[in-house]
Amino acid sequence: MAEQKKLLRALAGEKQHVPPIWMMRQAGRYLPEYRATRAQAGDFLSLCYNSELAAEVTLQPIRRYGFDAAILFADILLVPQALGADLWFVTGEGPRLSTITTDADFAKLGPVSDIHETLNPIYDTLRILKQELPSETALIGFAGAPWTVATYMIAGRGTPDQGPAHALKAENRPLFEALLTRITEATIDYLSKQIEAGAEVVKIFDSWAGSLKGEDFQKYALEPCRQITAALKERHPGIPVIGFPREAGDKYIGFAKATGVDCVAVDNSVTPEWVAEYVQVDGCVQGNLASRHMVTGGQDLIDDTRRIVNALRGGPHIFNLGHGITPDADPDNVQLMIDTVREA
Numbered sequence: 579m580a581e582q583k584k585l586l587r588a589l590a591g592e593k594q595h596v597p598p599i600w601m602m603r604q605a606g607r608y609l610p611e612y613r614a615t616r617a618q619a620g621d622f623l624s625l626c627y628n629s630e631l632a633a634e635v636t637l638q639p640i641r642r643y644g645f646d647a648a649i650l651f652a653d654i655l656l657v658p659q660a661l662g663a664d665l666w667f668v669t670g671e672g673p674r675l676s677t678i679t680t681d682a683d684f685a686k687l688g689p690v691s692d693i694h695e696t697l698n699p700i701y702d703t704l705r706i707l708k709q710e711l712p713s714e715t716a717l718i719g720f721a722g723a724p725w726t727v728a729t730y731m732i733a734g735r736g737t738p739d740q741g742p743a744h745a746l747k748a749e750n751r752p753l754f755e756a757l758l759t760r761i762t763e764a765t766i767d768y769l770s771k772q773i774e775a776g777a778e779v780v781k782i783f784d785s786w787a788g789s790l791k792g793e794d795f796q797k798y799a800l801e802p803c804r805q806i807t808a809a810l811k812e813r814h815p816g817i818p819v820i821g822f823p824r825e826a827g828d829k830y831i832g833f834a835k836a837t838g839v840d841c842v843a844v845d846n847s848v849t850p851e852w853v854a855e856y857v858q859v860d861g862c863v864q865g866n867l868a869s870r871h872m873v874t875g876g877q878d879l880i881d882d883t884r885r886i887v888n889a890l891r892g893g894p895h896i897f898n899l900g901h902g903i904t905p906d907a908d909p910d911n912v913q914l915m916i917d918t919v920r921e922a
């Protein structure tokens with residue numbers, strides 16, 4: 579039997595002297611080849627729905643750097659669009675969506691069974707990637723967590739403090755919860771189809787989990803992640819799941835046990851030594867180099883990379899950034915990070 583892929587071994591609980599490595603937003607604007615393909619596609623959403631070109635940009639960082647995993651090129655906001663929300667991107671500003679603040683807005687959303695009509699090109703992208711990826715590279719599918727997706731659907735845009743979503747939760751909790759349930763169900767079907775099309779791992783991005791406090795974190799971050807993970811593992815026994823409740827802080831502790839995810843991705847607001855002591859005790863962790871090192875480089879990058887590898891070497895670890903790489907990053911710094919991890 580061929581040796582299992584490095585990333586899948588880490589997810590199965592194996593500690594490795596050199597951890598597998600990939601990078602959030604590894605296909606993106608810091609790469610000249612990405613900018614060229616994006617220009618060919620037109621705008622960002624056209625690129626997401628063009629399976630050939632989306633597969634191409636997914637492969638670009640694999641060719642350039644030989645990462646241990648490829649992440650599907652798509653966006654967490656395609657699910658709201660597939661549910662019937664309007665979605666567009668304003669250059670230099672970010673996403674815009676039609677807002678959901680009233681029961682009438684919610685009533686306009688379509689049923690979960692209709693999402694695949696919009697999302698079929700995404701599954702085609704995965705089928706192409708399954709054919710074209712090197713045999714040692716794992717293929718990661720993903721979706722946004724219900725809370726994070728809801729924050730964009732409610733506000734119609736990104737918000738610094740998720741104020742509109744917190745307000746709706748306080749003012750019309752039944753509507754807020756109905757929206758989360760709709761997104762949860764859509765996410766289960768979307769990820770399930772991604773797995774059928776070739777995703778070997780799925781990751782749930784809860785970028786705004788950190789703004790949920792106390793019981794809200796249990797109900798709206800942890801519980802939806804548990805439901806999605808349980809449903810996927812029932813339909814696809816053995817499928818590994820990575821959870822990323824970004825900026826969860828203390829609430830990273832016990833997250834894997836409570837949700838059933840195989841790996842907890844951590845941001846760089848926590849130290850790798852703390853992660854080793856309190857999170858890695860329950861299994862695989864992913865992270866957590868600060869993205870700014872991809873802009874600044876140098877000895878600081880090398881020192882922090884080594885510190886993370888050393889701190890997390892005692893258990894299963896996937897090396898990654900603490901959040902996505904930014905457009906102003908220098909591609910040479912990405913190579914320096916990889917060389918440092920692999921020489922460690």
Ligand code: CP3
Binds near residue numbers: 606655
């Ligand atoms: O990681 C990868 O390389 C895979 C593809 C991926 C994208 N977005 C492509 C993208 C993934 C996994 C995402 C996740 C995503 N999208 C999240 C969760 C992770 C996180 O970063 O917190 C969120 C909140 C979004 C929503 C989103 N998409 C925003 C807020 C923006 C605008 C900000 C920005 O960075 O431009 C996007 C656009 C986006 N998604 C780009 C890419 C490559 C840039 C689009 C472009 O080419 O102009």
